[in-house]
Amino acid sequence: MALTPQWLDELRARTTLSAVIGRTLRLTKAGREYKACCPFHNEKSPSFYVNDEKGFYHCFGxxxxxDAIRWLTDQRGMPFMDAVKELAGEAGMEVPAPDPRAAERAEKRASLHDxxxxxxxxxxxxxxxPxxxxxxxxxxxxxxxxxxxxxxxxGFAPESKQALKGALSRFDESMLIESGMRISVEDKEPYDRFRNRLMLPIHDMRGRxxxxxxRVLDPEGKPKYLNSPDTPLFDKGRTLYNLHRAAPAARQTGRIIVVEGYMDAIALANxxxxEAVAPLGTALTENQIELxxxxxxxxxxxxxxDNAGQRAAMRAIQRVLPMLRPAHSLxxxxxxxxxxPDDLIREKGASxxxxxxxxxxxLLDTLWDFERMxxxxxxPEDKAGLxxxxxxxxxTIQHPDIRSLYKRELLERFSEFAFPSRPQREFAPRKTFRKGEWKQPAPALSPVAREQLTRAISGGSRDALARAVIAGLVRFPDQIHRHEHALHQFAMRDRNVGPAIDSLLEAAETLDLSAQSPISLAHGLPAPPEKAHFAFLDEGTDPGDAREDLAEAVSLLVERPALESALAEATARFDRDPEGSFAEQARLRERLLALNERLKQFGRRKAAAADETGS
Known part of the structure; x- marks a missing residue:
């Protein structure tokens, strides 16, 4: 039997979150919630809140x-299943028996840890x-x-090819090979992987x-550094050296430092x-960045x-650009x-x-400087290449707002660099118009596009939020580019409104959006969706506030189906990777809880707006 979402929900419902967190963190009652100084970053005034009714904690800093499972895995460093078992024991629930194949894999991992x-x-x-x-x-x-x-x-690995086998003779040869300690070749006796080397253990988050x-000790030996291969225990793309020590230190200092190699991390600790970690012989991966x-x-x-270090930094930057999200960068x-780092410390000290x-x-400054140099x-051709x-x-940046801001900033820098002292050109006198004499024409669409938009707003989608978002983009077409990526994602998922959104995206390339006027439809702007009170559709709302409200509506519209789809995929992968799937499902359900809370808050704002207008 598997840990189903229903079983996990029951476990959370039977768990008092403040009691779990209160074991290791002093909580103070604050109305219906509890508050404390956040254990995940260094702060002097409380911004960490625990809500037993909703079953989650949140730090506004x-x-x-x-939820309770995430608390045990993140704050106490417990594996997902250990956290589940501890909470289930306290709640009087029996953990379903694991899949036999998953149990066999877990037993093998335990043996390889030995x-x-x-x-x-x-x-x-x-x-x-000696x-x-x-x-x-x-x-x-x-x-x-x-x-x-x-x-x-x-530690130290001696020169002999068979020394480790003799020392660990209680383990089968197959286990020594599978753990990466021995190398198997055809028609020859297996031999020890590490010989005449200074040895350094690599640990997981539990310190195992x-x-x-x-590191080779013979000056002529190659390679200089040799790591274990990927094994059932070790995936170098998902592991950061020293993270199990650096994470607690990072919570105190509010920073974590990534250096090139494990000897650099040890030199900093010395x-x-x-709070220093290192990748293991590869460029930073997406998984390591998330860690x-x-x-x-x-x-x-x-x-x-040196040049190699700068190239390594650029590889990391190129890897992180598609992943950038608000407040998260390098x-x-x-x-x-x-x-x-060791050279600098030796020569000038830790200070x-x-x-x-x-x-x-x-990150942006580094990107600009690297490409400029x-x-x-x-x-002119060189500058065009830059x-x-x-x-x-x-x-490559996926987040639409961050992509837009990076583009604006880098183009401004390029313009200042490429034309540092461009003289002002003389233009013929511009014809002036008296007030009311001339007006910027409103952007217009093709008849087919107008029909698709009108149908979508008036009821082509059963989702009131989707209809409202399309109506909002018709009212504020200058926001189409801002949300292009998110809208494209939603259009692929909802066939009812997909054609209308596609029309908006295609038309945005030809519309004159500088006028900031509504898009012209055949019979004028349709009425907002019935019973849908959105600030961005209210004529009396400040245009700046309306655009921000519209941005949040787009975000809510796109996130939920994406999360539900990811949760379905994680559930489908359960048989292949039960433990990883459990953890992923927990994270996704947690994000859905937070999203549902945002939807409720958005709904409360709509209701308040309706009360104010008397609708």
């Missing part, structure tokens, strides 16, 4: 949001043996303290060893900067000051040329890197 844990104990013991003298000398040269060496679990990194955003809204990239610290971390550069800009590269980056 850092936007942390979730292998990696035993390997770590062996590597750490080797470091103190064979580990060269590794100890390397650590001494790096200036790592004994406390740092113990905390991060440094799941993989290893090894200098007292404990970072769960800690802070604006992680700091701190890559080496910032970048540029180290001096040719230096990594030098703290000074750099205190004034990071924004990446090629000569001596000719503009094209900047716009190519902008087009």
């Amino acid at each position: 850092c936007e942390a949001h979730g 292998v990696t844990g035993a390997a770590q104990e062996w590597f750490a013991g080797n470091l103190t043996s 064979e580990g003298a060269q590794a100890r000398a390397y650590l001494a040269r790096r200036g790592f303290s004994d406390a740092t060496i113990r905390e991060f679990g440094f 060893v799941i993989a290893f990194g090894g 200098a007292g900067i404990r 970072l955003w769960r800690q802070v809204e604006r992680p700091i990239l701190c890559f080496d000051g 910032s970048i610290v540029r180290l001096p040329s040719g230096m990594d 030098a890197i703290e000074e750099l971390l205190s004034r990071p550069v924004s 990446s090629a000569p800009l001596d000719t 503009k094209a590269r900047l716009l190519d980056h902008v087009e």
Whole structure:
């Protein structure tokens, strides 16, 4: 039997959220809610609220949001199923028996954890043996303290190809291979992956060893750094080195630092900067960026000051651009040329890197500077190439508002750069018109488009919100471009209003939107949908306020079907990945709860507007 959405809802209903959170956080009663200083970011006045009736917590400072399950997974670092079992035990509910295949996979993972844990104990013991003298000398040269060496679990892998097999003889050869500790080749005896290397364990969020990194000690040895392969325990694209230590530190400092490699993260920790993480031999992935955003809204990239470090920063920027959302971005610290964090600390002390971390550069500034310096800009063609590269980056941004703002800012910078002292051209005297003599014509549509819009607004969609949004865009056509991406998504999902939205999007390319006049329809603007009181359809509403209200309506219109679709997909994937599907379903249902709350608030605003107008 699976953990169905209905079963999880029952678990949440039987759980008093304030009691769960109150075990580790001091809550103060505030009306029907409880409040506290947020545990996810550093603050002096309470902005973290717990609502037992609605079953979720929310921080108005850092936007942390979730239910009892999310609290245990995020704040206490528990795996999803462990959190479910703990809450179910307290609620007197029996957890349904897992799928046999899922149980078999979980048992295998537990066994492989035994292998990696035993390997770590062996590597750490080797470091103190006579064979580990060269590794100890390397650590001494790096200036790592004994406390740092113990905390991060440094070890040593001897030269022999069969040493680990002998030390871990209690485990089957197949388990040693599956855990990544041994390499199997055809027609030859398997051999140890790590040999004559300084060893470093890689942990999951629970602090369990799941993989290893090894630094070569022979100056002629290759590669310099070697990581475990992907295994049932370890997915390098979903893992950040040191996150299990950095996350608690980040909650205190309000920042998390991304460096190029694990030795950089350890060097920062050795200098007292404990909130540093590192990817594992690859550029930052989407999954790793989401892991970072769960800690802070604006992680700091701190890559080496050489060309390779700058290219690594740009790869991260290109990966994050499509993912940008309000208040979530990256910032970048540029180290001096040719230096990594350890070099800077050795030469100028920890205060030098703290000074750099205190004034990071924004993602937009970094993007502009990188492209401006990446090629000569001596000719008009060169400058046109710069503009094209900047716009190519902008087009990858999925969020329509952020894409529009990036485009405006970068084009303004380009204009100032390309034409720094452009003289004013002389124009012939412009004909003037007296008041009322001339008026900007209102934008118009083709007859087919007008018919589609009129039908959609007057009842082509059963959804009053969809009809109201289309009517709002007819009233404020200058907002069509702003919401282009969101509208296109909704048009593909709703066949009733899809043609009307497509007409708007296509027509927006030819309409003169500078007039900010309503679109002309055959019989004038139709009446708003019956019983739908939206501020953006009220003639008396301030135009600026109306446009913002319309923007929220578009967001609400698009988000719910997208979330419901994602939830259906996660449910369908249950058989293939039960544990991952559980967690994903929980996150999506949590977002749906928040969305439903926004819809209720929007509805209350509509009702208030209706009362004020007497409708």
